Amino acid sequence: MKKHRFLFSLISKGQVIVCFVTCLLVVASSIGLDLAYAKESSIDERYDFTVVVDAGHGGIDPGSIGYKTKVKESEINLAVAKILEQKLKKLGVRVVMTRPDENGLYGLSTTNYKKRDMQKRRDIIEKIRPDIVVSVHMNSYIRHNLRGAQVFYDNTSPISEKLALCIQNQFAERLEKSTKGVSVGDYYMLKCTESASVIAECGFLSNEEDEKLLITKDYQEKIADCIFVGIVNYLNLEQ
Ligand SMILES: [Zn+2]
The missing domain is CATH 1.20.5 (Single alpha-helices involved in coiled-coils or other helix-helix interfaces)
Known part of the structure; x- marks a missing residue:
């Protein structure tokens, strides 16, 4: 025992x-x-927010072409989008890029590429369900005198209007030329999500002065920072 x-x-x-x-x-x-x-x-993930940064065009779709330099809009869109991505990530916000490089999102076949490209962008946004979608574009118009940056939103979405105002205020304050108010736009990218969604048309490649600025790294940085601060203000974040 x-x-x-x-x-x-x-x-x-x-x-x-x-x-x-x-x-x-x-x-x-x-x-x-x-x-x-x-x-x-x-x-x-310092902040529990997700932003989809959507660089417009890409691949065989160059978007607008520079009036003097023939620069492709798709290249400037991507440059600005990448700067914006870094700024948001540094702050601690989750970022998803629809287009991380120069390629379009339409796959191998180029038949009906535009439709498939846009659907793919929508699919990414639907899957991620972000707080914010910002599409980065450069504008163009048949008359060469039009200048400045302009933010578009869908008028059925109050949160998109608020985000558009936050970004447009930065453009108006800090860029040499920009439209005073935001604009209502009837675009696919604005209608395909419940998130606050805007299209930032950051200047006119059909205008010589805007084009001269838009191709420089300094101005791309400035534009990206305007969009960044606009997002920060919209989300009430501390920088
Ligand atoms: Zn465009």
Whole structure:
């Protein structure tokens, strides 16, 4: 009996030690996980917001063409979109780019490419269900005198109007030329989501002065910053 009790107490002690070590490992690993998560979230997800940045056109679709330099709109759209992406990520907002490189979203076949390209953008937005969608474009018009940046929204969406105003205010304050008010637009990209969604037409490639500015890194940075600050103000974030 005594022997059994001794054996039992030995097993108990053994079990206690195993238990203790296991608990230590569990606690240590969970602390490790928590720290890893905290690190991850402080860098990538300081704010629980998702912004889809949509660089217009791409691939065989260049969009507008520069009046003097023949620059492709698709290239400037992507440059501005990438700067905006970095600014938002640095702040701690989740960003999804519909088009991360120079390629369009229509796949290999070019038949009906525009329709498939737009549907793919809509699919991405529907899947992500973001808080904000910003499509970046450069404008063009048959008359060469028109200049400035202009934000479009769908007038059935009050949140889109609010976002448009926040971005347009930055354009009006900080760019040499920009339209004073926001504009109502009947565009596919604005109608395909419940999110606050705007199209930022950042200047006219059909205007010589705008084109000269739009091809420079400094001006692309300035435009991206206007959109960025507009988003920050809309979401009431601290920079
Ligand atoms: Zn465009």
